[in-house]
Amino acid sequence: MAQAATARATVGDSEFDRDTALTRREPGVYDIDLSAGWTVFGAVNGGYLLAVLGRALTDALPHPDPFTLSAHYLTASRPGPAIVRTELVRTGRTLSTGQASLLQYDEEGREVERLRVLASYGDLDALPDDVRTTAEPPAIPPPDQCFGADDAPAPGSVSSPITDRLMLKLDPATLGWALGEPSGKGEMRAWFGFADGRDADPLALLLAVDALPPTAFELGLTGWVPTVELTVHVRCRPAPGPLRVSVTTRNLAGGFLEEDAEVWDGAGRLVAQSRQLARARLG
Template identity: 80%
Template sequence: DPFSVSAHYLTASVPGPAVIRTQTVRTGRTLSTGQASLFQYAEDGSEVERIRVLATYGDLDTLPDDVRTTALPPAMPDRDHCLGPSDGAPRIPGSSAITDRLDIKLDPATVGWAIGAPSGKGEMRGWFGLADGRDPDPLSLLLTVDALPPTSFELGLTGWTPTVELTTHIRCRPAPGPLRVAITTRNLAGGFLEEDAEVWDSADRLVAQSR
């Protein structure tokens, strides 16, 4: 299971073939670390590295049950009162075909940007699931943290928001059912911002965090 994954996005990828090369960095009794890089080919045939990832893996089922936290699940409406594609939710600018494989319902309080009235709070909240109905697993949590529209929309900034670096921590195996995602930005300066994401499962457990 992934415990901590840190990805650096080096160059913009394009639709087409890609090559992934992996390397075992360290193997231990409880944790192991690996590295992976994704390459594509430029027009002149040379390889261009797109993403480099360093990740630590272990067995989530061996973690102790003790939880001490001040974190609280996000306050947001039920799924039936949130907005998805069938409810006329706005299409995410620049979104790709991957969104067709997701079941996302956004908190109406965080979609003011769609009608030209962003809240200015730098917040995004929503429900997340897979379109084929599969229950979440540790690997899908890596997608969940980066699936919602960028918080910059609610700050009044629309358009492409490329990710420079993303670190995700998987805290426990998620319970069956939809996930709740809350993303916040506290500081935008020099054209860059941070997004802190929390993912909560149907058992009210904090199952993933990212920045």
């Protein structure tokens, strides 16, 4: 397990930043080594991959912040070398749109596309501050009354490399699956942060929406729940401190389920929303 950090990491100087950093080979083409530290059940986490492509688009597009990204996960990514290719689709005064693909090589040396994203970027700091909403932050007990991987009944029973890099404290009301008593409600709630103390920024929100255990666990299913498509809306720049993340599933049918996520910051603002379609292993 990762050792406790001796000092808080900062945005731009953290493990997340290092593991999402790309090297520009030429305009629109980037190289990266996908870290094994962000894997679940041996597969690279979809939120981490989205943050990688989000960082590439931040470099490639004229606007600085992700507003919306829609990602289709074509094949499972593995740790190791990868290529990201970006393309500017359109640019305007307040928004620019681009697309990005992540590719790796197969055993025969052929390129295989793993992930494709279409995204619109803008400037979060230029948005008006009026809010008209009926959404409310999820009711989650304080972090010291919630549970992380270190609190599991058997050491390592719910741990994976990604959990060592995160501060995840799960709401006890959504932890029945860990005790062999899933609620059947399809809900997951947690406090989210980085283990090294790095505060969240817009790119980190792309990870946060896909960082909790799958809601399928509370439906009584086990194993990997691979993402088919994930759309994220970033609403504003998060305040420093841990985030509250709530994920719900209302429908599991035909072997597929949706997950709707909301991310709230310490100022009580809805900073990100997402919906994904995932495949459930029913057998």
